[in-house]
Amino acid sequence: MSSITFAVQGMSCGGCSGKVKRALEALEGVSATEVVLESGAVTVQYDAPATPESFRETVEDLGFDVVS
Template sequence: MSTYKVSGMTCGGCAGKVKDEIGKVAGVSSVAVELATGQVTVTSDGPLDDAEIRNAVEEIGYEVVGG
């Protein structure tokens, strides 16, 4: 399980887009988004490539901050 902080999410639709896009990354089994804090928790079947998660988030116009 990995946790990321995503900036730019302002509504449930934004959170849904982030969840859907990260869910497409190979190996991801579930994604939970906490809109109020920007925290995104990703569960996977194996090790995650942080660069792939960042790319997925940036592709739809948001940003992974920190870490």
């Protein structure tokens, strides 16, 4: 299992962070996601076929910016 943490900008409420969490956890291969609204930190635990690139696409499709 792999893990990655990245920062997301644009989340302003619990609804935003919940939306990001649900979208990432819906991806095949993702086993857990933690979203910290205050810092914008998102940690994803995953196996193949999930990739960091798919996380970026998913978050950006929701209208948020991945900054790291």
